[in-house]
Amino acid sequence: MQFTVETTPAYAEVNGSGRLNMVAAPLLREVVAAVVAKGSHHVVVNMEGTDFMDSSGLGALIGCLKIARQAGGDLRIANVQPQVKMVLELTSMHRVLTPYESVDAAFSND
């Protein structure tokens, strides 16, 4: 899984395509940790191309959320695909990692 980062004045967008699993999970953590360390404390993970997420992938999102919140920011997710949505709902994590309709919408009400 490859990640790309685009930074806007309001937030950093992290894009990843493929399967967010045990292999990709530490990579996502590294990418988000680096983004936050560089000063972008508001992060949107665009999950349009993430067609699968397992528990390690969910763990990475939770870890990234902690990193952003400890820096005084937040992490939100957008364009969530059906399997990822299922994992979030099954684990009740959709209340903490609420999926947004689009990347723009993620921080639009802040």
Next chain:
Amino acid sequence: MPAVLTNRRAVIVEDNADIRRLLAQIVADQGFTVVEAETGRDGLDLIRAGGADLITLDLNLPDLDGIEVCRQVRTFSDAYILMITARADEVDRLSGLDTGADDYISKPFSPRELQARIGALFRRPRSQPVDPVPSADQERAAEVQRSLLPAEPLRLQDYEIGGRCRPTRSVGGDFFDWSATENGVQVTVADAMGKGMGAALIAATVRAVLRSSNRHTDLNRAFEAASQALEWDLAQSSSFVTIFHARLDAGSGSVDYVDAGHGLGLHLYDGGLRRLPSGGPPVGAVPGSTWTAGSLSLAPGDSLLVLSDGLLDAFDSVDAAMDAVADVAAGRDSAQDVCEAVLDLAGSAVADDVTAVMLRRCPVGSTEDGAL
């Protein structure tokens, strides 16, 4: 007195000259041959050229990020890496460990503290790279994990119970457990994040903590105590665990349960199937969480069936999986048969641990009797 280690090479990577000299002195006092680097790139060159048994690595280097240096070192060396950071917060510490560092220490540190950390590192056995073929250790671990599953069928008048767990590797993060209580039985199904040995260690801890929580007569209090005990351990390993934990009052058929992000507790009744609502996130996922207990009533012929999410990998949706489960459950009388059939539904292609546990209240007039 610290043990003197001879013929070991330490590489100090630190841009601040004063701290570098201090580190070099402390490490040399422990018997290391010391070389020093001011930048990440110089450090990497020294490690590549001469090898290293110990590396102290500053997180804030002028050229490369300490985390990046750490990651690069790990591609060719298994030296002990001690990260040194001025940013003493959790984030740096976690990312330091994730990239392959063995320990960290925050500035300012005392020479004694540093020596103690280094001593502790070298007393710790080095972890081996993952072997695709199960080693004797893994076989033994699998044996131990199997032995932690309930061995005896439960003997409870008018009820029967069955369970089955299939890890994808020799060991896994799924487990189930049941044990008799004063009024009936308590049943647990849990799924620790990830797969393999790490998940199995977490699973064994969860099992022990939940077993010892049954001294609390109130389920909410028992679960609260258990989750508090687990949260710290889980935070240390950046992990979480989904848990379905239930207690049956055998006389009335009433079941109280707590579902922490598990989401696959099912009430089977009269040919129908209902998913039980969850009471909150997985344990360890959201610090300071509380969970709302739920309840259901098992009429004669009803069952509580608890699955793990590995089963869902074989289906397009949760609903499709639930339909298939209802079908296989309807045609079978014994709880163990249902669990076996549910695992067969998952097939062998599923790349996650799969678990099923079923507690069934026997129909009225059933010839099946408990031993009591």
